[in-house]
Structures are given as C-alpha cells and as structure tokens.
Amino acid sequence: MSTVPFGTRKTRRWIPWLSISVPTVGWLVFGLYPSLATIFYSFTEYSGLPGTPIDYCGLCNYRNAFTGSWPDFSKSVTVTIEYAVGVTVLQIGLGLLLALLLRHRRPGYGFYRALIFMPQIFSVTIVGVLFSLLLDPSSGPAEKLWHTLFGSSNSFLGNDGWAIWLIVGINVWMFAGYTMLVYIAGLRRIPPELYEAAALDGAGRFQVFRRITWPMLASATTVNVFLTAMGSLGEYSLILVLTDGNYGTKTLGMY
Structure with a gap:
C-alpha cells in the first residue's frame, strides 16, 4: 500500500510558521502591548477608570517620583530589593530541596507533588484573605499560638519588622511548587550513568x-532565578491585599 504524504511540499513549508504564529500573537497582545501601554501611561495623568480623560503631562510622574518625597522613594527601592532577594533565595532553595526529595517515584509521589503545587492555583486575593485571617492579631490562630508559647502578643502583619518577611514567606509558599517542578524536570535530564x-x-x-x-541544573536554576526575580520585583497584588503597603511593605509597585 502506497502512502500519501501529508500535504504538498509547499503546504508543509508553512507548518513551522503556523506553529509559531499563535505564541507570537499571544506575546504581542499580552506581552509587548501592555509594556508599551505602560510606557505611554507613565507620561499621562490617568486614573484608569473607564470614561475618564487621559491628560498628557510629560515627565510629571517621573519628576514627582524623584523629587516629591525622596525618603519614601529610596525606602521603597530598599524594600523592593530586600523582598526580591529574600523571595528568590528562599524559593530557589526550598524548590531545590523539594525536588531532590521528590525526584524518585515512590508511593505517594504524585500526591505530595500535587499538594505542594496546589497553592499555585489559588488567586492572590484568596491567599491574601486567608493569611490575613490566620495572622489576625486579635482573633487569629497564629496570635493565640504565639501567646501560648511566649506569653506575649505579636501584631504580625502590623509589625514593621515582621510584615515584609511574612509576605516573603507567603510568596514562597505559593510558588515554591512551580520552582520544584522546574528542578524535577532538570533532574530527569541528568544521565544516570554519571x-x-x-x-x-x-x-x-x-x-x-x-x-x-x-x-x-544550571539551566533550570537560570530559569527559576529569572522568573522568581522578575515576579518579586514587580510584586503588587499580594502586598495590596495583606498590608496595602503599610508597616514597611511599600515596594516600588506600591509606591
């Protein structure tokens, strides 16, 4: 029985272009356009509400950022760097440790991997509200446990020294599962002969x-560091839900 080739040579020549067209269009719509729009809006006074006018103001936003309140701006830069470094180091370390523990197929392997990855599917709002209730200084279980162990009270997210690092821990808890999966994929590519x-x-x-x-694991580490650092440098929504930028948590995104 003779076989019929899949399409003509001219048709097959277009297959690679069709394959990359969908992700290219997606990047243009969801990547490039928002970036260019952000640059454009930075030169305007615009509230973001539908129907409100967009007034061009030139460099007014940049001038206000650098001259309006320098201590607040410099503090937000410091907090952003601390937050990004803390999240990146802890998330990479925890993700690598989990990957090393769960790389071999043992009973319960799939369950534990799914359990660790599960926080990734929750929205930031749900996670923020959940931890706000857990860390509530008046009725939260964390406060009751702290008082039982140490005999004192702790405001947690209302504490200038604790708040930013608690948010770091919550962020790591949310996304360490993704870092783990990237490392597991990297571990599987290592030849067992070595x-x-x-x-x-x-x-x-x-x-x-x-x-x-x-x-x-160098390539997997590069991917994880890049994704984690970029995500933490632009953090906004989780901090907004948990502290609204108060108590020493105002990053550049909040500023």
Whole structure:
C-alpha cells in the first residue's frame, strides 16, 4: 500500500510558521502591548477608570517620583530589593530541596507533588484573605499560638519588622511548587550513568551533588532565578491585599 504524504511540499513549508504564529500573537497582545501601554501611561495623568480623560503631562510622574518625597522613594527601592532577594533565595532553595526529595517515584509521589503545587492555583486575593485571617492579631490562630508559647502578643502583619518577611514567606509558599517542578524536570535530564560512575569512584552524597547535580541544573536554576526575580520585583497584588503597603511593605509597585 502506497502512502500519501501529508500535504504538498509547499503546504508543509508553512507548518513551522503556523506553529509559531499563535505564541507570537499571544506575546504581542499580552506581552509587548501592555509594556508599551505602560510606557505611554507613565507620561499621562490617568486614573484608569473607564470614561475618564487621559491628560498628557510629560515627565510629571517621573519628576514627582524623584523629587516629591525622596525618603519614601529610596525606602521603597530598599524594600523592593530586600523582598526580591529574600523571595528568590528562599524559593530557589526550598524548590531545590523539594525536588531532590521528590525526584524518585515512590508511593505517594504524585500526591505530595500535587499538594505542594496546589497553592499555585489559588488567586492572590484568596491567599491574601486567608493569611490575613490566620495572622489576625486579635482573633487569629497564629496570635493565640504565639501567646501560648511566649506569653506575649505579636501584631504580625502590623509589625514593621515582621510584615515584609511574612509576605516573603507567603510568596514562597505559593510558588515554591512551580520552582520544584522546574528542578524535577532538570533532574530527569541528568544521565544516570554519571551517578553510577560516581558511586563506583566512592563519591559521597555531598560530592555527587556538588560535582554532578548542581552543575547539571544550571539551566533550570537560570530559569527559576529569572522568573522568581522578575515576579518579586514587580510584586503588587499580594502586598495590596495583606498590608496595602503599610508597616514597611511599600515596594516600588506600591509606591
């Protein structure tokens, strides 16, 4: 039986272009256009409400940012850097640890991986409201536990020293599952022959991790660091729900 080729040569030549057209259009609509719109609106006075006028004001927003209240602006830069570094370091470390623990298929492997990834599917509003209730200084369970253990009270999200780091922890809890999956994919690409050779040479676990696992995860680490850093530098919604930028949590996005 003779086989009929899939389309003509001219038709097959268009298949790669059709394959990349959908993600290209998606990037133009959801990536490039919002970025260009953000630049445009930064030169205007616009409330964002439908039907309100868009008044061009030139560099007024930039002038106000740098000269209006320099202490507030510099503080927001510091808080943003602290937040981004804290989230990136903790999320990368926790994601890598979870990936190393769950890379082998054992009983319950799928359940634990799904459980860790589950916070990713919740909206920021739901997570913010949930932790606001948990950390409520008057009736939240965290306050009751703190008082039982230490005999004192803690305002948690209302504490200037605690608030930003609590939000860091909540962010890490939400997105560590995604970081874990990227690392698991990277671990599966490491040839098992390397581990077999290391075992024959008598290498210990730490030596195997330092000499084989960690270097082979360079591409996965690059992806995780880039995504985590970019997301945390532009953080806005979670901080808005939890503290509205008060108590030392005003990042550049909030400013």
